Amino acid sequence: MKRNNKVINAWCTYDMANSVYNLVINTAIFPIYYTAVTSVNNTDKVSFFGIEVVNSVLYSYAISFSYLISAALLPILSGIADYTGKKKNYLKLFTYIGASACIGLVFFKDVNTIEWGILCVVLASIGYSSGLVFYDAFLPEIAPKNMADRISARGYSFGYAGSVVLLLISIVITQIPEQLGFSDVGQATRFVFILVGLWWIGFAQIPFRLLPDSSYHQKINRDIFKNGYRAMKKVFYKLRELTHMKIYLIAFFFYNMGVQTIMLLAILFGTKELQLGAAELIPAIIIIQFVAILGAILFARLSDYRGNIFSLSMMILIWIGICIYGYGVTEVYQFYIVAGLVGLVMGGIQSLSRATFSKLIPNDSDDHTSFFSFYDVTFHISVVLGTFAYGLIDQLTGSMRNSILVLALFFIIGLAFLVFVKVPHEKSQTSES
Numbered sequence: 001m002k003r004n005n006k007v008i009n010a011w012c013t014y015d016m017a018n019s020v021y022n023l024v025i026n027t028a029i030f031p032i033y034y035t036a037v038t039s040v041n042n043t044d045k046v047s048f049f050g051i052e053v054v055n056s057v058l059y060s061y062a063i064s065f066s067y068l069i070s071a072a073l074l075p076i077l078s079g080i081a082d083y084t085g086k087k088k089n090y091l092k093l094f095t096y097i098g099a100s101a102c103i104g105l106v107f108f109k110d111v112n113t114i115e116w117g118i119l120c121v122v123l124a125s126i127g128y129s130s131g132l133v134f135y136d137a138f139l140p141e142i143a144p145k146n147m148a149d150r151i152s153a154r155g156y157s158f159g160y161a162g163s164v165v166l167l168l169i170s171i172v173i174t175q176i177p178e179q180l181g182f183s184d185v186g187q188a189t190r191f192v193f194i195l196v197g198l199w200w201i202g203f204a205q206i207p208f209r210l211l212p213d214s215s216y217h218q219k220i221n222r223d224i225f226k227n228g229y230r231a232m233k234k235v236f237y238k239l240r241e242l243t244h245m246k247i248y249l250i251a252f253f254f255y256n257m258g259v260q261t262i263m264l265l266a267i268l269f270g271t272k273e274l275q276l277g278a279a280e281l282i283p284a285i286i287i288i289q290f291v292a293i294l295g296a297i298l299f300a301r302l303s304d305y306r307g308n309i310f311s312l313s314m315m316i317l318i319w320i321g322i323c324i325y326g327y328g329v330t331e332v333y334q335f336y337i338v339a340g341l342v343g344l345v346m347g348g349i350q351s352l353s354r355a356t357f358s359k360l361i362p363n364d365s366d367d368h369t370s371f372f373s374f375y376d377v378t379f380h381i382s383v384v385l386g387t388f389a390y391g392l393i394d395q396l397t398g399s400m401r402n403s404i405l406v407l408a409l410f411f412i413i414g415l416a417f418l419v420f421v422k423v424p425h426e427k428s429q430t431s432e433s
Helices: 005-025 029-038 055-084 087-107 113-137 145-175 184-209 224-238 243-270 279-308 310-328 332-360 366-395 401-418
Strands: 047-048 051-054
Touching: 005 029, 005 087, 005 113, 005 145, 005 184, 005 243, 005 279, 029 055, 029 113, 029 145, 029 184, 029 224, 029 243, 029 401, 047 113, 051 055, 051 224, 055 113, 055 224, 055 243, 055 366, 087 113, 087 184, 087 332, 113 366, 145 184, 145 332, 224 366, 243 279, 243 310, 243 366, 243 401, 279 310, 279 332, 310 332, 310 401, 332 366
Parallel strands: none
Antiparallel strands: 047 051
């Protein structure tokens, strides 16, 4: 495969476009805003369509539900994309859904509009997570296999660098709202949600223009809505022969439960368990983003020398340490230590997980979208179970700390499977037959 830097950089730019949602909405500004507007009269319980529920539990379940919807939709959509050769069209569709939902959060003002707020949260999450399957499926088409690790890491680096720019802008807007013409910090924060949507749509135009429409130009099938599930079934049966891919997906399923749950709910932990405000949380978020850029590059380089599995295993061990240490965190400086460690392994484990799976796809396969759809369905279901388990344990025990210990168990199980995986053509590893 011939390397095309213009196309590769365009692909990476989409990470910069959608990562602002992941950082500003999922991770930073919105969780703080959500906790503030749903914690009134010294209570953290809210009424959601007449049902009383703890605000953090509702948020956990909302994220879990959004990923469940995406997991159900992805086989259908990837099947359509595969057989029409229009991955880019579906990437556009979910970009506009997700970005529009971010803009819609401007109308989420208090507990009286919580149903609207949760609806927008769910739609934005569906737009972001569903778009990833089409985005990821471009990787094996634009990247030579020997460069997949670095190009995947470059995408995440673009995302972290770009999203932190908008985060800094958001911090300025929310810290001096009156000087910028806003009536209060709430109105300024809601303006930030509009900026996220516009940023997402705006920078996405670059990959929309430069990414290839299709590499294979398959014809439309009459039974098009069933094609995705048939493709999932086909990949499932192929796993009988692709032993190392099967073991890898099991490992990925478990450790990703821990990774994504921590990333999605860490700030909520800081606001509720540690009673931290924006002044303490924002520096932690910035630490995570800058360290994540270095971490993605560092572990991509480590994989060059010791292989993907070794690099992934080292990161999982660090994640286990984060869970154990995080259980006992009570001080702000300890939260910053956790933030630095999360940043170190956050970007690396995501980019290397994606690149590792790309390497495990058979060389003679012309069905990258179906393989990546299976990968992303695995990803989504792991997030569903991880966030649901986190919220359920929080609900049953009244503490997020207990949820963290369960996440450590997920990492341990994932590592136990991962050590048996061999990636073709890596140093000290034999090729899968």
